Structure formats: C-alpha cells, structure tokens
Amino acid sequence: MAPEVVPERGWTRHAAGDERALLDSWLDFHRQTLLWKCGGLTEEQLKTRAAEPSDLTLLGLVRHMAEVERDWFRYRFAGERPGYLYVTDDDMDAEFTVDGADAEADYAAYLAEIEAVRRTTAGRPLDETFVDPRRGVEMNLRFVYTTMIQEYARHNGHADLLRERIDGATGH
Secondary structure, three states, X not given: OOOOOOOOOHHHHHOOOOHHHHHHHHHHHHHHHHHHHHOOOOHHHHOOOOOOXXXXXXXXXXXXXXXXXXXXXXXXHOOOOOOOOOOOOOOOOHHHOOOOOOHHHHXXXXXXXXXXXXXXXXXXXXXXXXXXXXXXXXXXXHHHHHHHHHXXXXXXXXXXXXXXXXXXXXXX
C-alpha cells in the first residue's frame, strides 16, 4: 500500500520570497502531489492502466519522474554519471513497463533520487551554467527547475485522471 501523503501548501509561504525559494517550493509541491495521487493504493492499483488505450500507470509515472529527476539534475546539470534506474539504451521508455516492477522498491528509489537531487543542488546558484550533453546548448540551473516544474505539472494532470479512473478519488 502506498503511504498516504498530503501535499504541503508550502509554496504559499514563499509567495513573496526570492526566486530560489519559489522554485524549490513549487518543485516540492509537485513531487508531493505525485505521491499524494498514489497514496493509499495497492501495488496492483498503482500498476493499473486506467486510461486505455494508454499504457500509462501511476507507478510508471513515479518511475519516470525518478528517471527525469536523475537525468536533468544529476546527469545534465551536475555532470554525474549515475546510470539509468529503469531505461536502457534499447528501451528509453522502460520505466513505464511496470508488470514485473516492485512498487515499494520503486517508491524508495524515487524518494532516494529526490534526496540525491537536493544534495546536488544545495548551495548552487540558479545562474550556474552547464552544456547539455544531449543538445550541446548552454543552460542554467534555473532552466532545469522550470523544466522540472512543467514536467511534473503535466504528469500530475495525468496522475489526477488515472487516480480518478482507479477509485474515483479527486482533489487538488
């Protein structure tokens, strides 16, 4: 059973804060929202393809966001080479294949990745630049934050629909 999570409305505490506080707050809010949409569901429910013909599942979204957090913050921004969690060079969408997945382990991997990202970004200025190894374009940490916030916002919309189809739960 996925733990119950209630997303904090922490972003409102920083509504007049500096840019970094706002970005951190919004990103954390979206992370918590994804976990909230999974809260109280069984492993079977987390693996349910509830919006056919799409193969999207809540567990697939958790796995995907762990992979995306790792990719943008640790691989691209920090230049680390942590390797993939789920995808392979042959299947770049493998995180969405959940039939044999272990939901508890995947949930733990997601939380661990968030903590690794927090350590990676701690004390790093938003203006710090890097060259994206995939695109060869100079970017900054601010760009990564905004990319991640939009990525979560989009997928949390998917999670909202999946959760409603699974058990009728809605909310914002």
